[in-house]
Amino acid sequence: MSEITIVEIAKRCGVGVSTVSRAINNHSDINPETKKRIMDVIKETGYIPNNSARNLKRTDAKCIAVLVKGITNSFFAPMIEVVEQEVEERKYALVMRHVEAYEDEVDVALELEKEKRLRGIIFLGGSARHSADKIKQLRVPVVFTTIGSDIADDLSRNEYSTVSIDDAKESFKMVEHLISLGHKDIAIMTEGSDTPSIVRLRLTGYLEALKKHGIKVNEKLIRPVDKKIYTLQNGYDTTRALIESGEKFTALYCISDVLAVGALRAFADAGIRVPEDVSVAGYDGQELSRYSVPRLTTIKQPADEIAKEATKLLFNIIDKVSDHRHIVFPGELIQGESAKKI
Amino acid sequence: MSEITIVEIAKRCGVGVSTVSRAINNHSDINPETKKRIMDVIKETGYIPNNSARNLKRTDAKCIAVLVKGITNSFFAPMIEVVEQEVEERKYALVMRHVEAYEDEVDVALELEKEKRLRGIIFLGGSARHSADKIKQLRVPVVFTTIGSDIADDLSRNEYSTVSIDDAKESFKMVEHLISLGHKDIAIMTEGSDTPSIVRLRLTGYLEALKKHGIKVNEKLIRPVDKKIYTLQNGYDTTRALIESGEKFTALYCISDVLAVGALRAFADAGIRVPEDVSVAGYDGQELSRYSVPRLTTIKQPADEIAKEATKLLFNIIDKVSDHRHIVFPGELIQGESAKKI
């Protein structure tokens, strides 16, 4: 009973393969009785159509893809759920693909588009720069999220959409807030690598805020994280190193909530009270930031809305009721308990 | 320039399609020069082989699948990373599939097996019971993780492998630990639904520990969580409800670390000190449990080892150097700071 195919089903039912095909795919012009008989046999035999063969022929197939750069990143978790829900509501199929750190998400998209019959693609995270040529090769509309609008040259901005927040601006807002609380020696825990990531903009915002308020940048207070910016341990280790460096600071701004929570723990271990002795700020506004002890002062990205809007926009473009757009959501400064006036 | 295929590449290079195929697939018997010429043309044209067509023909294809039930569950994140690494080391391709809450993971596996050319399947999480018949339909070896060995009837235990911990036993261990600290009124925050989930066993362990030590079960201290057991908010809300119920308890045992961290926050908000006024215990031993304030007393599942062993075992079965096995890892009682002697 190896490899049961549509032909086998057809034989057993005494019908042609196309009839079976019609039964499976809910085509209208088929005798309900014939259909029932076929479906019964399918149930019995446990026949499962081969998707590869289907994709090869299919023309319609309402399917959209979500490519997630770093699926283990907790920041994307709620976004994925929102996208799944939205897509399902519209009766589209969803294929989710994990993009490895070393992969280029647009390359993966190109490949996936050949394999499946996609109608559109949503990117969650990923590199901030892409070749305009490659994006153009994609034949279906794409929406980048959590990435700004300057992914490729301005010339090609109408080839793709983006939904994001203005990272530099929001970061600026946070640092300015800390300054308004009286902090001058503000350390920042930031990304270490030099990839053109969105996260670099958070550092930019930091530098600009200091500059605006005439605070001299102390290079020793810029603490790069070794690799991943979404692990508690890196937040912890980097904070310890900062403490041990003996450098003076009254506030620590971490470019992710996860890092900030790791920092909280490091301060606790060092007997340094937050916010009495030092202020801590995060970024992202993940669920975790509202449940830490103390609650984090952070920039809340409207992740759910970004995901929702990205999906809506994609469908609008697919349905030709919208052109490509570049939507920027405002972030929200959440004043938690981890930062206070000096 | 629509839909460029292997035929097109062959034409442009003035060679046969099979030569192009050989070039793409790194076959040995091909002239390096020819290969280079072909690869150049492929680069130029941006040709990407159609995976569906490939899957249809391919016989070898070293590929294994990982099916994750609830990909947004932070517990699986490190496991996914371990599996990815192990699989890559062996030069196998990995396809990861997210199994929705309403989907049956074995059904999904069946489908995927038809579509791709799989050599084996690893399940991360999922239902604790499966039809033996369905599992038998899978033609490649499967390993279930974080799920005990009694998935189907004992008769078919040699049809699949499992790698897990003994949830009932570990849970028992934790509750006994709390009892040894002098606690008698131990509340438990547990799963609400009645699906035959692995998590039910944690409740079983709780009940057994109480029984052994002659502590009468107080139904009002068994607090079901509304749906998801991996959200901070549910931990928070359920704890609040418990506090407000006025029921007397000196310890709260949560069947996941995430719930426990939510509980910590709820106690903090209520002005109840942990562990001075109440002890809190978690389960899982996720990274988070080591960074919360206070650190959690919890049962550490060796998630990394489970993932590693599951992958190794799968490859051993594929390579015929092992039969199906049922491996049970010990959990580790981590004495954090959230529980103390009464």
Add this chain to the structure above:
DNA sequence: CTGTTAGCGCGTTCAC
């Protein structure tokens, strides 16, 4: 080393 050819399993014309 390379070209020719036969399917992989299915959806889609077309006839009937």
Add this chain to the structure above:
DNA sequence: GTGAACGCGCTAACAG
């Protein structure tokens, strides 16, 4: 309403 035949793009035999 239904069946036969064709081909999607590719890989794997088999010749040469």
